[in-house]
Amino acid sequence: MNGEKENALKSLKIAKGQIEATIKMLEDERYCVDVSNQIIATQSLLKKANLLIIKQHMNHCVMEAFEHDKGSEKIDEVIDLLSKVMGK
Template structure:
């Protein structure tokens, strides 16, 4: 059974949404490039750009989470659980 969904207010929500919209456009562009049989290296360069952009979104979310959710958990004596959760997420991000 999945864990219950936790909801939070993202402090930089609009910036994240703007970045994700740009990434969405980049992915559509890659789809079009493949459909048009564009040169493989050009497609791979765009894939690399999307990966980099997603990494930046991940890092922004991780920073916000650490500064807000983890900090709050530490203040409320739930720090160990929050830190373990961050370490698990980081392990997945680094794979």
């Protein structure tokens, strides 16, 4: 596993813990703003993990595709992915 994937995995594991903590906060009827802040922190980790995975894809899969004259397929794939990330 390369560095981007390892870091993404770490972020996802932390996010998993934050989701579990957020569920407990709701069950304990904690203050809504505190719950919302926990959700925002979790979203930030998920975005970070996603960017690391996209970076890994660009640095490895896309570059390899260009070496085999199949780069345009990967570009379309990445554009579709980015449009989802951007909410378009």
